[in-house]
Amino acid sequence: MKKLLILGAGTAGTMMLNKLSTALDAREWQITIVDEFETHYYQPGFLFIPFGIYSRRDVVKPKRDFFPPGSSVVMSGIDRIDAAENRVLLSNGMVLGYDFLIIATGAKIRPDQTEGLQDAEWRKSIFDFYTIEGACALADFFKRWEGGRLVVNVAEMPIKCPVAPLEFVFLADWYFTERGMRDKVDIHFVTPLPGAFTKPKASSILGDFLDRKNIRLTTEFAIGRVENASKSIVSWDEIEIPFDVLVTIPTNMGDEAIERSGLGDELHFVPTDKHTLRSEAHENIFVIGDATNLPSSKAGSVAHFQADILTENLLAAIEDRPLRASFDGHANCFIESGFGKGVLIDFNYDTEPLPGKFPLPGVGPFSLLEETKMNHYGKIMFRWMYWNFLLKGLELPIESNMSMAGKRW
Amino acid sequence: MTTAELQRDADGHLANRADWNEQVARDIAIEEGLEALTDRHWLVINFMRKEFDARGDAPSIRKLTKESGVDTKELYALFPKGPAKKAAKIAGLPKPKGCI
Numbered sequence A: 001m002k003k004l005l006i007l008g009a010g011t012a013g014t015m016m017l018n019k020l021s022t023a024l025d026a027r028e029w030q031i032t033i034v035d036e037f038e039t040h041y042y043q044p045g046f047l048f049i050p051f052g053i054y055s056r057r058d059v060v061k062p063k064r065d066f067f068p069p070g071s072s073v074v075m076s077g078i079d080r081i082d083a084a085e086n087r088v089l090l091s092n093g094m095v096l097g098y099d100f101l102i103i104a105t106g107a108k109i110r111p112d113q114t115e116g117l118q119d120a121e122w123r124k125s126i127f128d129f130y131t132i133e134g135a136c137a138l139a140d141f142f143k144r145w146e147g148g149r150l151v152v153n154v155a156e157m158p159i160k161c162p163v164a165p166l167e168f169v170f171l172a173d174w175y176f177t178e179r180g181m182r183d184k185v186d187i188h189f190v191t192p193l194p195g196a197f198t199k200p201k202a203s204s205i206l207g208d209f210l211d212r213k214n215i216r217l218t219t220e221f222a223i224g225r226v227e228n229a230s231k232s233i234v235s236w237d238e239i240e241i242p243f244d245v246l247v248t249i250p251t252n253m254g255d256e257a258i259e260r261s262g263l264g265d266e267l268h269f270v271p272t273d274k275h276t277l278r279s280e281a282h283e284n285i286f287v288i289g290d291a292t293n294l295p296s297s298k299a300g301s302v303a304h305f306q307a308d309i310l311t312e313n314l315l316a317a318i319e320d321r322p323l324r325a326s327f328d329g330h331a332n333c334f335i336e337s338g339f340g341k342g343v344l345i346d347f348n349y350d351t352e353p354l355p356g357k358f359p360l361p362g363v364g365p366f367s368l369l370e371e372t373k374m375n376h377y378g379k380i381m382f383r384w385m386y387w388n389f390l391l392k393g394l395e396l397p398i399e400s401n402m403s404m405a406g407k408r409w
Numbered sequence B: 001m002t003t004a005e006l007q008r009d010a011d012g013h014l015a016n017r018a019d020w021n022e023q024v025a026r027d028i029a030i031e032e033g034l035e036a037l038t039d040r041h042w043l044v045i046n047f048m049r050k051e052f053d054a055r056g057d058a059p060s061i062r063k064l065t066k067e068s069g070v071d072t073k074e075l076y077a078l079f080p081k082g083p084a085k086k087a088a089k090i091a092g093l094p095k096p097k098g099c100i
């Protein structure tokens, strides 16, 4: 029997397990997946928790519900990949050999990377919403908060779901308006980027949204430290921004196991060929989702598009054929803009988000780069699609590579 | 030809690396509002050029901090605002690909 090993049973790993269980002949291949936690979190739902729209139970399900029957699953931490010997050492002492390896260990927040972030004020007046614990703690805090300066700060790029911090301030504007206290809350979005978002056209449109919603924007702010006593964030060039509550998106990094294996870059992301999704260092290792160093967005939708490409290329590699499938960096993101509306953006490595209709040219039902109620329903529907289609590796009615049909440019 | 007349890319960085020399670096530094290039500036600039030759992309701030021997605080003092971007421009390299 040949062995295929998948590290990480999050969005990308689970999708690959489902796809490959059908694509590979079970008499020839044994597929094993490893993860340390039993619970699957629907991370896009974390955004809604601080505002009481979702609660914990809306975003959790057992991982095992999404594995095909008879899958070989190992619940353990991953200690280290020994690529020279084609094996993986687990924290429970097991050693798993492989013919092919898929790394899908994702990205996590690292508040420890910024001085003073995880100090006296952590989870008192400093919160994150990229973890279930952070999102729930912030929900409790907001329920009792009487207003003041709300600073939302992105520490460093890249982060997963790069639109989530913007959605957070849009939702905060809505939430405090509904509660009749918007005039008591000063919302301030502080980013290291030169604009509201990474892509110029979307950045200017989303920047206008901030203006209209009376949200302050500070750009090119690179956080150096947090002063807990005076409650302020300070940039490397000593600009100080005071807060009453700080919502931080800390530095995102790949897992420590990647670092221990000597397979990561300075952020522990795995150098990966941006088109074939094969690791740059090893022919029999492929990488998918947030764990890669690709210049595409770190998002579940992106991992979904990558999964089709990866399946094709892995089958080719197994049969020693050239890797023909090529990932184009396709990302498709619903952006919640508050008050029951949303914006949709669709882009890839080379083409920035453009206006138009999606996915059916001229018809929609979704509108690109425009604020509509339908786009908000798209975001809400995404959760249902995620649990019922995406994780199970089933097809969605969207092409893996980006299409220009229906777009205006 | 003066530095101002050299061909630039969409980001205002030199379009052709061959056009670069130390005088060009000094001219671009002035455009960027730096007064003079000290040894510490040159250490970063040369590190960036070496990294670019080896990898085809200019290094991130994190990588600079980790490997150039100049810490983040000093990088921001030397190249205010965006050290990685600014130093790449002065080094005659394209804007670091960075991330979305």
Ligand SMILES: Cc1cc2nc3c(=O)[nH]c(=O)nc-3n(C[C@H](O)[C@H](O)[C@H](O)COP(=O)(O)OP(=O)(O)OC[C@H]3O[C@@H](n4cnc5c(N)ncnc54)[C@H](O)[C@@H]3O)c2cc1C
Pocket (backbone or CB within 6 Å): A007, A008, A009, A010, A011, A012, A013, A034, A035, A036, A037, A042, A043, A044, A045, A046, A047, A076, A077, A078, A079, A104, A105, A106, A107, A129, A130, A131, A160, A161, A164, A255, A256, A257, A288, A289, A290, A291, A298, A299, A300, A301, A302, A303, A333, A334
């Ligand atoms: C607040 C927020 C909002 C988001 N919104 C959206 C959105 O609207 N749309 C969208 O498409 N995406 C969104 N995302 C991004 C999306 O959730 C991720 O891109 C996606 O989950 C990435 O999948 P992955 O499999 O690469 O990583 P993950 O799903 O994080 O899975 C990684 C897995 O690896 C396991 N693992 C890691 N290291 C080890 C180890 N050493 N030992 C054992 N197991 C290990 C982990 O336990 C985990 O199960 C959002 C993310 C956040 C945080």
